[in-house]
Amino acid sequence: MPELPEVETMVRGIRPFVEGREILSVGRCRCAYRPILIEPSAAAITRRAKRCTIDSVRRIAKRVVLELSNGDAFAVEPRMTGLMLVTDPPDRTHLRYEWKLGPAATSRRNSTAGMSLYFWDRRGLGTIRLYRDGSIHQELGPPKLGLDALAVTAADWRAACDKTQRAIKVAMLDQKFIAGIGNLYASEILHLAGIHPESPARDLTDDAIAKMSAATTRVLETAIKYEGSTLGDGTYRNALNQDGGYQNEHRVYAREGELCPTCNSGLVERFVQTQRSTFFCPTCQRLGESCRVD
Numbered sequence: 236m237p238e239l240p241e242v243e244t245m246v247r248g249i250r251p252f253v254e255g256r257e258i259l260s261v262g263r264c265r266c267a268y269r270p271i272l273i274e275p276s277a278a279a280i281t282r283r284a285k286r287c288t289i290d291s292v293r294r295i296a297k298r299v300v301l302e303l304s305n306g307d308a309f310a311v312e313p314r315m316t317g318l319m320l321v322t323d324p325p326d327r328t329h330l331r332y333e334w335k336l337g338p339a340a341t342s343r344r345n346s347t348a349g350m351s352l353y354f355w356d357r358r359g360l361g362t363i364r365l366y367r368d369g370s371i372h373q374e375l376g377p378p379k380l381g382l383d384a385l386a387v388t389a390a391d392w393r394a395a396c397d398k399t400q401r402a403i404k405v406a407m408l409d410q411k412f413i414a415g416i417g418n419l420y421a422s423e424i425l426h427l428a429g430i431h432p433e434s435p436a437r438d439l440t441d442d443a444i445a446k447m448s449a450a451t452t453r454v455l456e457t458a459i460k461y462e463g464s465t466l467g468d469g470t471y472r473n474a475l476n477q478d479g480g481y482q483n484e485h486r487v488y489a490r491e492g493e494l495c496p497t498c499n500s501g502l503v504e505r506f507v508q509t510q511r512s513t514f515f516c517p518t519c520q521r522l523g524e525s526c527r528v529d
């Protein structure tokens with residue numbers, strides 16, 4: 236958390252405010268906690284980025300990317316608790332980084348006034364990197380990062396699954412396998428597709444793969460529409476410091492012991508796979524049913 240839908244919500248939230256604005260200054264906020272990882276040095280970032288314009292804001296997997304007019308790009312990875320904000324933060328003590336921006340070139344929002352874009356991070360595991368001269372495409376593309384979960388086809392899923400013997404839920408969390416899915420949405424996608432999380436990826440039938448591909452698109456796009464999931468700890472907020480709404484749509488995630496809303500007969504179960512909680516319905520998702528028998 237945040238996963239693809241939350242990061243996409245951040246991108247869409249900040250885009251209309253910051254695109255087309257000039258960077259006046261960048262730097263760490265005064266913060267009493269252990270500093271987050273920022274590369275390269277503050278002086279090098281200032282030398283490269285100051286007076287550049289933010290040409291576009293986009294998402295690469297679970298990172299917010301600010302593309303600059305000189306070909307450089309900031310990649311901000313929120314990891315566990317990071318947020319990109321264009322408004323007052325949840326608190327000022329966990330503000331980590333500030334981009335001071337000049338008036339907008341176009342007459343969109345607050346165009347005549349300057350503004351600040353902030354990175355806020357409670358746990359401080361997030362990272363900020365400035366990539367020079369288009370190098371972001373090599374550093375954050377295949378083979379270092381898999382295809383984006385919103386761009387993959389059933390054929391791409393088949394090709395990725397054929398390369399691994401791991402359980403499908405475990406493989407889905409590997410960003411080199413498919414990029415953008417994390418622990419929460421992996422459980423929701425497999426539930427919607429009717430696939431048991433321990434099914435070996437390589438053994439899934441073509442029919443199961445087709446269902447998983449469709450479920451991925453549906454779950455992620457619906458979650459984006461709801462602006463992501465704000466869990467019980469309340470950490471995740473959109474760019475305007477408001478809750479997401481998809482937590483109310485979860486079918487299995489963190490619903491252990493509850494009646495499955497899909498079949499209305501099974502009870503949602505939780506177990507641990509590679510140190511992460513997996514949630515599923517034993518009635519809708521039977522082990523072996525989605526797998527090829529040789």
Ligand SMILES: [Zn+2]
Binds near residue numbers: 495497520
């Ligand atoms: Zn069920």
